[in-house]
Amino acid sequence: MRSTSSTIRTHRAARTAAAVVVGALALSLTACGASDDKNSDGDKNSGGTTPGAATVTLPKLNGRSLEVAAVWTGGEQANFKKVLAEFEKRTGAKVTFVPAQDPIVNFLGSKIAGGQPPDVALLPQPGAVKQAVQKKWAKPLGAEARAQITKNYSQGWQDIGKVDGTQYAAYYKAANKSLIWYNAQVFENAGAKEPARWADLLKVAQNVYDSGVTPFSVGGADGWTLTDWFENVYLSQAGPDKYDQLAQHKIKWTDPSVKDALTTLAQIWAKKNYLAGGPDGALQTEFPVSVTQTFTGGAQPKAGMVFEGDFAQVNIGETKAKVGTDAKVFPFPAVGAQAPVVSGGDAAVVLKDSPAAQALVTFLASPDAATIQARLGGYLSPNKAVPLSAYPNPVQQKMAKALIAAGDDFRFDMSDQAPQAFGGTPGKGEWKDLQDFLKNPADVAGTQAKLEKDAAAAYGNGS
Known part of the structure; x- marks a missing residue:
């Protein structure tokens, strides 16, 4: 899961969001069960939507x-298919899910050709949305879909779905990537507290x-997990203004602020014994395994911690660990003055302009669709009309509440804002450069040079 336009760069500093997220997640994260955010027929904390009720009219x-194509696999794909089944039930249409490969723009290009x-x-990736528009693949959303977006989304989430x-x-899915x-048992045995x-x-x-457990599990085989590590360190250490400038390539990757962030990352990445399997093992570990191996093996898992977004719950669910009891979570620690808040998301785009395609995106922009997937877990929606009670446990309810409360105060995933050749292609650009850095964290200057060369080529502003 990874996930713009110039509007993102006008967002206010992330302080409010950081405070909200830190405050929400610092609360006691208890086992799944009844939440203090009660919401059946009129939750004061919800958008007023009764779970399961139809709030949007769809054509027959x-x-x-x-x-409909997406890169989702496993639990994410299975849960999304349940949403599509509801659309089929309401409209009588037949929807087929098409598994896509990364980079999805290349996949779509071959299908279109x-x-x-x-x-x-x-x-x-917002960069992929922009590319789809530039290639004249994407079609403007119709009035019904736009009405749902205007009604249900903050201005920031509306704007990142716009091009010119x-x-x-329509942003169907969001992620808190900070x-x-x-593993709660590992922390207890080590006498460790949330930092x-x-x-x-x-x-x-x-x-x-x-205590005898390797500290971190890193899914380095998927380069996007490494860009997320970098972005959180960089946002907190360099600050939101620098973050925006680097996201636009208005400053170079040879900037001292990038050196500082890579040097900070090396405090963990350079310690081979801190990574499950060492750097070589991390580079052969895909993201889902990086999560599951943290929560299997009882008190002796392969690692005690794993960094990634709220969507890791889907993979935790494949183990016997219970979120909130066996698997707990804390906000990415502050490197600088403020803790980082990095968001990602998946956006629905119409490629074949028809009443059926427009109706599907209208449905995905409504609270009806998001509420179905919220109940299944491992999912957050930027749709503010989704009731908190739809989320299946207090941990996720607090995450959802923090996401909505943050409003426009967030920073979108930097690599997802970049041209896909730099920020979203396996084996190339930033993904490959940071994989090489994980292998050799001593080479800060060389990594910066490679990042700048690849960024300049992708952004088309230098060599």
Whole structure:
């Protein structure tokens, strides 16, 4: 899961969001069960939507067939198919899920060249949305979809679905990518407490290591997990203004602020014994395994902590660990003055302009669709009309509440704002450069040079 336009760069500093997230997640994260955010018929904390109630009118589409493409696999794909089943039930249309490969723009390009584009695609990067518009693949959203977006989304989430002022995308899924999950039994055995600052995280890592457990599981085979590590360190250490400038390539990757962030990352990445399997093992570990191996093996898992977003709950659910009891979470610690808040998301885009395709995106922009997937877990929606009670446990309810309360005060995933050749292609650009850095964290200057060369080529402003 990874996940813009110039509007993102006008967002206010992330302080409010950081405070909200830190405050919400610092509360006691208890086992799944009844929440203090009660919400059946009139939750004062919800958007007033009764779970399961139809709030959007959809046309009858009997006999129509649709294809929707996304890179989701496993639990994410299975849960999304349940949402599509509800659309089928309400409209009479037949929807087929088309598994896409990364980078999805390349996948769609081959489908379009072959004359078989899907009707709708879920794009995990704003840069991909912009590319789809530039290639004239994406179609503007219709009035019904725009009405749902205006009604249910904050201005910031509306704006990142626009290109040159036109609404092309509806953000169906959001992610809080500033979280570290930990094995509660490992922390208890190590006498470790949830850290609030980077220096505290380093102390916790040493405590976990001294207790006989490797501190971190890193899914380095998926380069996007490494860009997320960098972005959280950089946002907190360099600040939101520098973050925006680097996201636009208005400053170079050879800037001293990048050196500082890479040097900070090396405080963990350079300690081979801190990484499950060492750097070589991390580079062979895909994201889902990085999560599951943290929560299997009882009191002796392969690692005590794993960094990634709220969506890690889907993978935790594949183990016997219970979120809130066995698997707990804390906000990414502050490196600088403020803790970072990095968001990502997946946006629905119409590729074949038809009443059926527009109806599907309208449905995905409504609280009806998001409420279904929220109940299944491992999912957050930026749709503010989704009731908190739809989320299946107090941990996720607090995450959802923090996301909505943050409003426009967040920073979108930097690599997802970049041209896909730099920020979203396996084996190339930032993904590959940071994988090389994980292998050799001593080469800060060389990594900066490679990052700048690849960024300049992708942004088309230098060599």
